[in-house]
Amino acid sequence: MAQESLDKKSLIVSGGASGIQWSDENLAINQQWDITTDLLVAGTGAAALGAAIAGADEEAKVLVVESTDKWGGTTFLSGGGFWLPDNPVMQREGACDAKEEALKYMENVVHDVGPASSRARKMAFLMGVADPVNTLQKYGIEFIRSKVYPDYFSHLPGGSYGRALEIKAFDIKKLGDWYEKTRHDEIIPLPLNTDDFAELARGITNPKGLLRALRVAGRTAKGMLAGRKLRGMGVALSSALMHVVRKQGTPVWLNSPITKLIVDDGVVVGAIVNKEGKDVRVRTTKGVFLGTGGFARNAEWRKKYHGIPGWSAAAPGDDGSGIQVGIDAGAEVAMMHLAWGAPTIPFLGDDSRGVLLIWERSMPHSVMIDQHGNRFINEALPYVEFIQEVLDHNKDVPCVPSWIVTDHRHAKKYVNLASTVGIDKLKQAGTIIEAPTLRELAQKINVPSDNLEATVERFNGFARKGVDEDFHRGENPYENYYGDPSYPNANLGELSVGPFRALKMMPGDIGTKGGLLTDEYARVLDKSGQPIAGLYAGGNTTASVMGQTYPGPGSTLGPALVFGFIGGRHAAKHGDL
Ligand SMILES: Cc1cc2nc3c(=O)[nH]c(=O)nc-3n(C[C@H](O)[C@H](O)[C@H](O)COP(=O)(O)OP(=O)(O)OC[C@H]3O[C@@H](n4cnc5c(N)ncnc54)[C@H](O)[C@@H]3O)c2cc1C
CATH class of the missing domain: 3.90.700.10 (Succinate dehydrogenase/fumarate reductase flavoprotein, catalytic domain)
Known part of the structure; x- marks a missing residue:
């Protein structure tokens, strides 16, 4: 579907661009708006696309904006594993796990290093793992489980194996030309999964490695014979999420950073998006979700907060601009000194x-x-x-x-x-x-x-x-x-x-883990610990629920997806601004 028709379908164009002044006396906002949408989502990584999918699933009108000329962020370049203890796939397979065990484990390894990793946020994460899986399955997305991958401290109480999921090798042909607008030249173009990766690391000079290589080759060939271009890991995750976003009819603008939130009497009622060099004032009736990644590629902030230039494997758009947008609107930040080292x-x-x-x-x-x-x-x-x-x-x-x-x-x-x-x-x-x-x-x-x-x-x-x-x-x-x-x-x-x-x-x-402070509903908090109405965030834009550590495989993408879904749904259901 052409971008133009998506825009028209999903957005009410009602302002400066069309020459008509937007006004709504009930809201008493004396602004000129270019367009109106329910939920504006900034970023195209796991957190942002999760929020967009959940919002649209609640029948909200969603607009997604991405600052760079390519979508997917660090999520696209990643291993694509997400740590979701006691998830629906495990439950279906009869794998032994329980929320209580996972919470015990998180308390043991994450501890409480401030409000970002409070017990309430840990619980919200654990209670939220089912939604991304069930919702994506509803849209036809398939999952696989990395059964032998242990938690990183599996020997500690509550620790276990096989809690991470990934997306089953995904046919990128489903995205058509849209796939060209990714960093596809920076990834391994194969339908690999995490366990393949670990086995292949041992080289093909040993029988198991060779067998694994043959299995990957077989999978690739089978896909090709069926006319499919299968990809695994972060590419599969990003592509599956984007596929659903497009299926839902949500427009996605590239080269369009969010630069400013518009706040009226303490409520975020819209934002300025610089669409291909031109400012667009977007009125949001349900909220703004910031899924803009962290600041791993912002050399100035890295020097200031970490004392190093970075040497980061994160994507180039990871420049902290979304965090700054939140700070400018009065948000509190936490854990800025930490990275996913x-x-x-x-x-x-x-x-x-x-x-x-x-x-x-x-x-x-x-x-x-x-x-x-x-x-x-x-x-x-x-x-x-x-x-x-x-x-x-x-x-x-x-x-x-x-x-x-x-x-x-x-x-x-x-x-x-x-x-x-x-x-x-x-x-x-x-x-x-x-x-x-x-x-x-x-x-x-x-x-x-x-x-x-x-x-x-x-x-x-x-x-x-x-x-x-x-x-x-x-x-x-x-x-x-x-x-x-x-x-x-x-x-x-x-x-x-x-x-x-x-x-x-x-x-x-692989990214930074300090940023905007959010609560268990992914609402951004102000300096007094109160939610800023109309503002949500997730992923590396926020101070992580995982505190200073990395409990298991997929500890960044798991919470990014979960809090993306939580925020997107909360805004769509409760936002009325
Ligand atoms: C090689 C590698 C392997 C990894 N493997 C794993 C793994 O297997 N499991 C795991 O859990 N983690 C993994 N990670 C880390 C993980 O990829 C990231 O933590 C995660 O992708 C962050 O997701 P996000 O949604 O917060 O941000 P991102 O995926 O980075 O998306 C943020 C997007 O927002 C855009 N953006 C920035 N500013 C703005 C703005 N102002 N307006 C609009 N858009 C903006 C960015 O350009 C970007 O596209 C890996 C990372 C790397 C580099």
């Missing part, structure tokens, strides 16, 4: 950007060192805690960058995500350094050779025993998930076969 390599020539590393540090035959050549961390820790420890250590001993040192077997056996950039380019840029011996490698990366050799010797002793006496690597099921089960300890293996490599690692992230 994750190891990255610096993107060539752009320090705000990074390429995510997932398993390079946790597979056998690897050890990570600081700039003194010493090991200082359990390399296989869940990524948020891992980055926090790196940043803490950096206060005493420089470790930005750190080096992941590997031996020849690591390079030969396992898939190195960094090499998707191109191994020669990485070598030229000094991101990967290679040398025949550890001594020579140490000289090349400028760390004391004796220290590196001693570090590796001690680590090799642990690898032979299968027990890491210094940092307990490989003792948590999450760590083993990204390890090699053919070893006695899936995360430990000696470094003894040259050539050796050092991979430069930065304390990057």
Whole structure:
């Protein structure tokens, strides 16, 4: 359906653009409006599209606006897994879980780090997991479950396995030309799912990896024979959400950032959207939902709040502008000092950007060192805690960058995500350094050779025993998930076969997790803790319900979807502005 006809169908054009002054004496708002809609949703990631779908499902007229020329945000680039404990798919499959257990787990790992992660918000999240699943299923979307993926602290009370869902490989042909308006050149164009990804990481030189590769190839071929172009992970999630948005007839404007909220007597009654360079005043009768991502790619804010330039794998539109729009309207912010930390390599020539590393540090035959050549961390820790420890250590001993040192077997056996950039380019840029011996490698990366050799010797002793006496690597099921089960300890293996490599690692992230403070209905709160009528937010625009940690696979997308749906429905049902 053409964009023009969508606009006409779903919006009442009634103002400046048409030359007619909008007025409504009952509301006593002396504004000139260009258009009127019920719910204005800013952003096109999981939170925003979730809100748009829920709003339209309640029969509200919805308009979606996206600041960049491509839709999907970081959600499109992501692994696409969402953590939804005790969800309807689990219930149907008879998987054992319960809200009480999940709450116990969240209390154990998230704790209460302020109002964003209050018990009420945790409960709202857990009680809200069914809606996105049931609603999307109603529109024909299918889910799969990553059955063997453990919670990141599954050994703690309430911890479990298989709580994350993802969208079944999705046929992007359903989106027609609209798919071209994504960052499709930045993703792996295959119908992969999370468990495939972990298995393939171990390389196709082992029988299980080979079998998995054949299964993915079979799935791809089967899709092609049926005339479909199947994609998995974040692409499947974004595409499925956008497919439903379009099915509902909701217009989506690209190149159209929300720049200002219009507040009348404390109530958000509209917003200014800069549509392709021209300001459009949008009257909203039920609310505005900000699903504009975080500020991972805003170098100034990163310096101010985190003291680093970013090295983030988040999408370019993650610039904090939506958070600023909320702040300008009187919203409170929280947790601005936090990010969804994750190891990255610096993107060539752009320090705000990074390429995510997932398993390079946790597979056998690897050890990570600081700039003194010493090991200082359990390399296989869940990524948020891992980055926090790196940043803490950096206060005493420089470790930005750190080096992941590997031996020849690591390079030969396992898939190195960094090499998707191109191994020669990485070598030229000094991101990967290679040398025949550890001594020579140490000289090349400028760390004391004796220290590196001693570090590796001690680590090799642990690898032979299968027990890491210094940092307990490989003792948590999450760590083993990204390890090699053919070893006695899936995360430990000696470094003894040259050539050796050092991979430069930065304390990057997959987005930020501080932002607007919201309540259990996704309503944005003001500085006195009161909801700002007519204003909702979700996803990385908000301070996360997950506090400082990352409880399980999909801990950003799970709440983004859930609070998107909660906010969209609440606005549509209760907003009357
Ligand atoms: C490689 C990678 C893998 C990941 N894997 C996972 C995973 O498997 N599970 C998980 O839970 N998380 C994962 N994440 C993190 C996850 O992708 C993000 O946390 C999540 O997508 C954020 O969703 P969102 O809806 O808040 O924002 P986004 O998806 O970033 O969407 C926000 C959108 O708003 C737009 N926008 C910004 N400002 C404005 C404005 N002023 N007006 C209008 N639009 C605006 C942006 O351009 C963007 O399109 C991963 C991230 C990366 C980089």
